[in-house]
Amino acid sequence: MVEWVPLGSGARPVPRPVADPLVWAAAFAGALTLVAVLNGTVGAGRPAFALTALSLLAALLGLCARFAAAPGTALLCWLSLNGFAIPPAGTLTWAGRRDALWLACLLGAALVGTGLARVVHARAAYRRLGAGPGSGAGEPGL
Template sequence: MIEWVSLSTGARPVPRPVATPLVWATAFGGALVLVALLNTTVGPDRPALALAALSLLAAVLGFCASFTAAPGTAVLCWLLLNGFAIPPAGTLSWIGHRDTFWLACLLTATLVGTALARLAHARAAYRTVTSATASEPNDEPYAGRF
């Protein structure tokens, strides 16, 4: 006798984060393209706009990455922000309060993106588990009597 069994019982696995080197390569390439685009369209004298755009990029990359990739992603975005989004282009500098704030913004954006991804995946897995267990018939004869 052939018995048909559903293959989609239980929870779906939570998606694995993208490998950290791939996230960092995407952060470097994406930040380079984004800074070049901003420099050609609005000019290099707009670091606040570049910081906002790079923070958005960091948050999107954080959504795909693990928590361990966050510091490297933030530093790579900061390097391109510091080196090419403020004049003189191609020169790295360190101004304590400004660069600390920029690094904190980029790191926070990356961590928020990663945390939101983990919450979204956990919620989806939880809803799958609860809907699967609520819709299954109760096969145990003594369930609910204790």
Template structure:
């Protein structure tokens, strides 16, 4: 007779988000490397490409971070975008409509990554709780 048993017993914990300083270190190093790579490959005259790449980086960092890390992550990515991805390189400037849009895109990407990650973990935890019960033998007679 074959008896079916579940291999994974017990609950698996939801992964803990990374600490905020670690996420910000990743944003600093990742944005620096990404902007340097883009400047070497396509130059500084393509801010749309740099914004897209940094938004993807921010979303990826958001997947493993807390919501509290999102504003700092967005600002760090924006600093590299503004300071080194547009001419003149090395000069920070503020053009209200453009930079507000860039900050909103970077913050939105970070929050989107964090939100999607939290929803995925919550859904997986819900499915583990609802389908992880012990198997019942088929059609056992009831005792009275």
């Protein structure tokens, strides 16, 4: 049963995801910055470090994004990975299985971040709205 609760009563709505273009702008700028920092510290030609860092970036961006933003986020991260983290820098290539695996890894990270955020927000909203006496919220195991 759905019970309508006025927002002025202390109940807070589930946060709205950030607009897709803002997530993509953050993915573009963040991925380029991250790859530049990694190239300066670890060195170019070490894509495992870059893939790990970009996957973490995609997951973090997924925490505030919609599911629809995940493919664009993964693609923008992959463009930075492919274009600047592996030699020759500035040249996009397609190496079949490797790049498909990288794209899948980045997409999976973005989807995991988004899914995790949705579960956490839904659980928090359930606890806030169902915290009345006798509702069972707050009991162990729920």
